[in-house]
Amino acid sequence: MSDSLPIKAGSLGHRSGSLKRRHLAAQLFKAMCIAFTLFAVSVLGFLIFQVGSDGLPWLDWQFLSNFPSRFPDKAGVKSALYGTLWVVSLTTLIALPIGVLAAIYLEDYAPASRLTRVIEINIANLAGVPSIVYGILGLAIFVRFLGLERSVLAGAMTMSLLILPVIIISSKEAISAVPSSIRLAAYAVGATQWQVVRSHVLPAALPGILTGIILALSRAIGETAPLIMIGALTYVAFIPAGPMDEFTALPIQIFNWASRPQAEFHELAAAGIIVLLVVLLTMNALAVLIRYKGTQK
Amino acid sequence: MTLLAASKNRWGEAILRQLFFLCAFISVLTTVVVIGILAVETSSFFAEVSVVDFLFGTQWRPLLEPKAYGILPLLAGTTLIVVGSSIVALPIGLACAVYLSEYAGDRARNIVKPVLEILAGIPTVVYGYFAISFVTPGLRVVFDDVQIFNAASAAIVVGIMVLPMVASLCDDALRSVPSSLREGAYSVGATSYEVTARIVVPAALSGIFAAFVLAVSRAIGETMAVTLAAGATPNLTLNPLESIQTMTAYIVQVSLGDTPSGTLAYKTLFAVASVLFTITLAMNLLANRVMRKYQEVYE
Numbered sequence: 123m124s125d126s127l128p129i130k131a132g133s134l135g136h137r138s139g140s141l142k143r144r145h146l147a148a149q150l151f152k153a154m155c156i157a158f159t160l161f162a163v164s165v166l167g168f169l170i171f172q173v174g175s176d177g178l179p180w181l182d183w184q185f186l187s188n189f190p191s192r193f194p195d196k197a198g199v200k201s202a203l204y205g206t207l208w209v210v211s212l213t214t215l216i217a218l219p220i221g222v223l224a225a226i227y228l229e230d231y232a233p234a235s236r237l238t239r240v241i242e243i244n245i246a247n248l249a250g251v252p253s254i255v256y257g258i259l260g261l262a263i264f265v266r267f268l269g270l271e272r273s274v275l276a277g278a279m280t281m282s283l284l285i286l287p288v289i290i291i292s293s294k295e296a297i298s299a300v301p302s303s304i305r306l307a308a309y310a311v312g313a314t315q316w317q318v319v320r321s322h323v324l325p326a327a328l329p330g331i332l333t334g335i336i337l338a339l340s341r342a343i344g345e346t347a348p349l350i351m352i353g354a355l356t357y358v359a360f361i362p363a364g365p366m367d368e369f370t371a372l373p374i375q376i377f378n379w380a381s382r383p384q385a386e387f388h389e390l391a392a393a394g395i396i397v398l399l400v401v402l403l404t405m406n407a408l409a410v411l412i413r414y415k416g417t418q419k
Numbered sequence: 420m421t422l423l424a425a426s427k428n429r430w431g432e433a434i435l436r437q438l439f440f441l442c443a444f445i446s447v448l449t450t451v452v453v454i455g456i457l458a459v460e461t462s463s464f465f466a467e468v469s470v471v472d473f474l475f476g477t478q479w480r481p482l483l484e485p486k487a488y489g490i491l492p493l494l495a496g497t498t499l500i501v502v503g504s505s506i507v508a509l510p511i512g513l514a515c516a517v518y519l520s521e522y523a524g525d526r527a528r529n530i531v532k533p534v535l536e537i538l539a540g541i542p543t544v545v546y547g548y549f550a551i552s553f554v555t556p557g558l559r560v561v562f563d564d565v566q567i568f569n570a571a572s573a574a575i576v577v578g579i580m581v582l583p584m585v586a587s588l589c590d591d592a593l594r595s596v597p598s599s600l601r602e603g604a605y606s607v608g609a610t611s612y613e614v615t616a617r618i619v620v621p622a623a624l625s626g627i628f629a630a631f632v633l634a635v636s637r638a639i640g641e642t643m644a645v646t647l648a649a650g651a652t653p654n655l656t657l658n659p660l661e662s663i664q665t666m667t668a669y670i671v672q673v674s675l676g677d678t679p680s681g682t683l684a685y686k687t688l689f690a691v692a693s694v695l696f697t698i699t700l701a702m703n704l705l706a707n708r709v710m711r712k713y714q715e716v717y718e
Contacts, residue, residue, distance in 0.1 A: 144610050144612075144613070145610055147610070147612050148610035148611045148612035148613070150612075151611070151612040151615070151616075152518075152522055152611060152612075154514060155514045155515070155517050155518035155521075155522060156518055156522070158510070158511045158514035158515055158518070159514065159515045159518045159519070159523075159531060161511065162511060162512075162515050162531075162534075162535065162538070162579075162582055162583075162586065163530075163531060163534045163535075165538065165579055166534055166537060166538050168553070169541070169545070169549055172549060172552060172553045173545070173548070173549075176552060219442075220442045220445060221442075223438065223439045223442040223443075224439070224442040224443040224445070224446065226439055227436075227439035227440055227442060227443045228443055231436055231439055231440070232440075232443070240447065241443050241444065241446060241447055243707070244446055244447050244450055245446045246703075246707050247450075247700060247703050247704060247707065248446055248449060248450060250633065250636060250637075250699065250700075250702075250703035250706075251453070251640075251696070251699065251700070251703075252639070252640025252641075252642070252667065252695060252696075252699055253640070253642065254640065254642045254667050254670055254671070254692070254695070255453060255640075255692055255695065255696050255699075257670075257674070258453075258456070258457075258670070258688060258689065258692045259449070259452065259453050259456065261674065261688075262456045262460070262689075263452065263456070266680050283449055286445070286446060286449075287446065290443075290446070314429060314432055315432060315436075316431070316432055316435050337540070340540060341540070343542075344540070344541070344542025344543070344544070344545075345542070346542065346543065346544045346642075346643045347543075347642040347643055347667070347671060350671055350674060350675065351670070351671070351674045353674065353677075373542055373544045373643075376544050376545070376548065377544050377547070377643060377646075377647065380544070380547060380548045380551065380647055381646075381647060388548075388551070388552060391548055392548065392552070395544075395545050395548060398542065398545070399541070399545070402540060402541075402542070403537070406536075406537065406540060410533075
């Protein structure tokens with residue numbers, strides 16, 4: 123008789139034991155996920171601690187105002203700071219208009235054609251191309267073919283190509299988030315397409331666009347490989363006076379110091395990293411602030 | 420009808436439209452130029468070195484005599500970095516994503532997400548420094564025969580570097596699974612582990628797969644951390660404790676010296692870059708295609 127029952131004798135106890143096991147497994151799984159997350163988060167702490175303890179003793183006014191030197195005591199990041207400033211300024215001038223206008227085209231102007239699809243897929247793929255490939259492009263086209271040599275301009279043009287996909291993708295997102303009712307209302311009272319874009323779409327999308335641009339520029343500040351490829355000098359004891367001058371940049375200076383065997387230079391690299399991270403974190407904070415102000419409206 | 424037409428020809432509008440198109444078209448031009456340069460220089464490289472020697476040669480010594488141009492040692496170096504970084508980044512990244520999408524409350528999310536974003540924004544040269552100043556000394560405490568420059572140290576920091584990307588893409592994929600699927604499973608008594616492992620993760624599998632492919636592609640293209648920490652010894656080995664050289668690190672090594680254009684050494688840059696570009700492009704195309712597919716399923 124008992125064989126025909128769907129639940130066998132004693133199986134209830136077994137089931138509750140199994141239930142206990144299942145809940146235990148769930149608990150363990152949750153604990154594992156939390157532990158891994160904590161690990162990932164604590165890496166940032168480790169990193170900052172390591173860099174801080176190595177580099178902070180070297181960080182003073184002299185470090186910021188001296189040129190690089192063979193003697194660790196006298197070495198500084200002045201030329202690297204100015205070089206980075208030059209490259210980022212020129213990159214902004216080149217990449218910002220092109221990126222935003224391209225995003226406007228793709229969101230508001232482009233027909234639903236094959237070519238548009240090709241452009242969109244192409245941009246998504248360009249965003250994943252290794253930065254060193256952009257460096258090769260810069261070396262072959264800007265440095266050698268156009269004869270710009272190892273100038274700030276060659277560096278900025280290479281960087282611009284590198285961050286264009288990032289700017290276009292984030293600007294597109296910001297523009298597509300503008301409700302179509304705003305566009306339709308403007309068209310309804312007779313505005314032309316450019317008037318709609320300039321007076322209504324762009325102002326509404328501005329916080330999102332700015333956030334994307336700041337994040338893209340902070341990527342440009344940290345990129346090292348493309349600048350090494352185009353031959354940005356590692357020893358530059360002057361400040362670039364114009365876009366055709368040779369230059370060095372913060373990440374290159376850091377790479378140069380970190381690749382030397384002496385411990386003092388490693389600590390200088392750490393001090394340089396602190397300067398770099400302070401710049402980047404300030405930009406990130408700015409981006410977060412703009413995003414926050416933008417969502418408040 | 421005439422009332423609805425524009426009162427005059429608006430040439431400005433048409434010109435702006437063309438200008439905007441040009442800006443968007445620059446991206447296509449970039450791709451065309453990259454492929455063009457790589458193709459031209461690589462084919463002139465193959466005029467001097469045979470394709471078979473390049474793809475199957477086991478010695479990479481393009482700068483010293485006797486010269487040899489087999490890319491396998493560089494591929495082995497890159498493979499070590501990819502495998503090592505995947506062991507770090509894929510499980511931890513997925514676990515972070517599961518925590519963020521299935522367990523974390525708003526407050527934890529608002530802490531973890533920005534921290535991951537900061538980690539993702541840290542320049543790779545900083546990770547390189549972290550590898551030589553922290554990870555390598557640590558490894559040398561644990562293992563006996565660790566060389567000063569070694570693949571393991573670089574692989575670990577590259578893993579940490581791509582982890583935020585894996586976490587954020589997997590998080591997106593998991594969150595795009597409709598909550599009705601979860602609620603259905605919970606309502607028949609499944610535990611959170613069963614819901615995650617048997618319902619949510621399988622449903623998001625294509626997105627997770629795309630995230631993994633993109634992570635591997637990033638690791639292949641990573642340059643500064645491997646240049647600083649993994650060494651400059653083309654080495655056909657699978658021992659992660661030895662010094663190796665990746666494709667990217669070789670490209671940096673050559674460009675640090677002053678290599679005149681037209682020489683064979685200059686052309687090796689493009690031959691190696693072609694291999695790098697082809698592999699990463701194929702992976703990115705695959706990942707983007709898979710991602711579009713799963714977005715279509717749930718949106």
